[in-house]
Amino acid sequence: MNVASRTPRRRDAIAESVRGLSSGTSADLRWTESLWTTIRFANGRIHQPHHEWNVNLSYRFADGNRLGTSTTGDTSPAGIDEVVRSARSLARVAPKEPKFPGFPTDSAPRPRPVAFSAASARISPEEATRIAERILTAAASRAPGARIAGVVNIGTERRRVLNSSGLDRSTRTSAAQASVLVDRPDRDPPVSGWSEGAHFDAAKLAPEKIGREAAERVATTAPVSVAPGAYRVVLRDSAVASIIEFLAALGFGANGEVEGWSCLRRLRGKSVAPPAIDLVDDARSRGTLPGAIDYEGVATRRTPLLEHGVARPAVTDVVTSGRLGRPLTGHAVPPESPSGEWGPVPTHLLLAPGDASEEELIRSTRRGLLVTRFHYVRVVDPGRGLITGMTRDGTYRIENGEVVQPVRNLRFTESVLTTLKGTELVGRATRAHNTDGRGGFTSTCPAILSRSFRFTSATLF
């Protein structure tokens, strides 16, 4: 199936639904076509090969400043009529959005072309399966007898956004993501290793490297218990991705600012991290999984979040730009999305690399822990940026600048602000992480060394 060739005629038909509206009303719509192949493997075999092709139309109608949104996968003329009728009926009864600024016009900054891989967009089931097989083979050859599990996601999305202010913009994205776990459940306690990668071009995914790295990270000695407490930590890139993603949601989302629970709401313009910390959101970057526009058709751009450690403003969409009186930043999520509860958040994070190798980060730690990644991270107290989660798939004790032994997993309960404020060194190698396997939330980051990180309990393995 080819996304580009399927539905242009119907798309033009729906464009009429935002034109010629009566006075005092306005509308925008999102037409999304997506095609994904997911190959999951576990216990040494491909157990869940998956393909999906979806079309979705999201229509938002504004009756003055009353907003209603409706979506449909039925893109027949009757389906389009129904979605328009439904959005209008919702808008008619909606409470007012008093500061609704109206939809953006086409005179706003134009989107720039972003990197895209046509070959990835049309990858066949057999080619995707072959990539999974290459990861499996590479891992198995380095870790005979181990249990290997993971996933390969490859696909594409084409999005067109139109509104009654004359905006008509499109973007197409391609994304490839893979991750693999190599574990030894037969050991007591069990040990495991992890690796992952993401790129807009499936040909650059490096499956052998991913499989090999996970296998080589499996500890050869039994993990020991360490007492919970505050430790100096070297957080590998996967762990750093969790930290900056929660910082993005808790500190740079507009809803947190509007509703008063943002952990950065009283810290804008102030230093919250060392000057070496530069965090931006930039969906145009080739270092992420790029996209040219957001879900309101606004051009994505490089948006500083932490500039030399200083907190910049929250990102916005149409509704929150009105509520906060701030310009649009190009971070709208679909208005119907369940994640819309969070409001607009930065979704293409890039933490600037430093110049330290992982070995140098470890050498700079007299006593501490090396953490590969976190699991099941959740918010404890949003106002303080306090989160909790577990370490997973490779946690090690560092003594006198050397990794001396694996340790059993620990629970942390720590503020993302404390972690970043305590950053002493930043690694030079960065890696792209895509948590949903669909290119929606991407973090590209290096490892860091942070002065103090609070572990509050330990588990049995």
Add this chain to the structure above:
Amino acid sequence: MADELAETALRAATPSGVEYADVRVIRPKRYLHLAVRDGGASALTSSLSSGLGVRVRTRLAWGFAGTSELNPAAARDTARRAVRLARAAGRTTARPLRVTEETGPSRGRYATKLREEPFEVPRDDILELLVDAEKRLHVGPEVKSGAASFQAWDETKEFLSSEGASYAARIVHVGAGVTATAVRGALVQRRSAPNSFGGACHQSGFEFVRGLELDARAASVGKDAVALLDAPVCPTGPTTLVLGSSQLALQVHESVGHATELDRIFGSEAAYAGTSWVSPGAIGSLTYGSDLMNVVADATEPGGLGTFGWDDEGVAAQRVPIVEAGRLVGVLSSRESAAELGLPRSGGTARADGPDRAPLIRMTNVDLLPGDLSMEELLEDVDEGVYMETNRSWSIDDKRLNFQFGTEVGYRISHGELGALVRNPIYAGMTPEFWRSMDAVGDASTWQLWGVPNCGKGQPGQVARVSHGAPVARFRRVAVRGA
């Protein structure tokens, strides 16, 4: 009964070499979400989706494909895509797949019993209810934000398999709730009713939402949020913990439900959601909790989000004992995982969250059964302790052992009575020790069925809608503290 499109897909999905195929046609799935925040509309959304999913099994591998397009060409194309995936996957293994033989094909119809169609209730009536409730949350200037929301789901499905299974189902869920956020300086406190994260959900018509009486609850929710700003932080230390029903329901979800999913136990979810501390050989012998602990997975329970006629493999809904008098006696299973364990039949828990997703083992309604103590009797034996209710945060390790939960409110218990409010309460523990410390279980008057409409699992991600019934219960020497 069989859908013509489903038959078209099924024919295309069963070429030579395919041993089994099933087709699900969703037509339609409706969703309505009305949310009012601070007097404005934070979300007024309706969605209508349809689609078709095809799953095939060769001797060596599964293949799955789904699409939102409902026409014969797309049905055939999707089926062929599933076959190609299964063949490609089959070339990577020599190990044959095994599944349980299900006795008798599933045929019939299932429909939610409801009195008031939620999609026919005028939307301005629902909004009026939400606006009124949200307004009542604002009991003072410290209530910085108020929210009231309503959600309804309505899915109509046809299922057809190459073994002759053929059923139709219509399942309707509704839910609603209110939340107040109070802010003073850096302090942020939330209080919700009847539950956090969207409120209470049931398989029901709109009559369930009317029964929630959001407007009557809202003012006290706002007052609680403000009172929490002045409450002391929850004390630290091992102490007696009494959990309210909704929090205990989530505890069951995280530390019993997920831990007893057979795909996790076998490692099929190892790379993403994780595995389980339960080993395949532990069933029948493992002491999971105290002898007061009795847990069932009941897909036949009225009102549950995990209640249905047949699962997405065509297996009929069942009530499966999981823990009896503290001993693990059962697990959540699918046809493939049940065969791997040597069970005679599947537990009927394979479900997909839409036509473009393959079925996975998902919880149904995993309930902790009530004991025989009233709330007063349960508190009587507590000299010092903490009562916690309404979840605020949750996290557990990838084997479902080490957990930490935060709740919206806590109350000190002193000499058998609930006392002062405490804020930011957290409790933590290890699954077996925690359940073995349960020394009192509330009676049916304390037991409630709670919907959990946001259970994430799988790659690509799926969100299952499940329920848990739980009473109030008491646990000894639990680590509690304030965040």
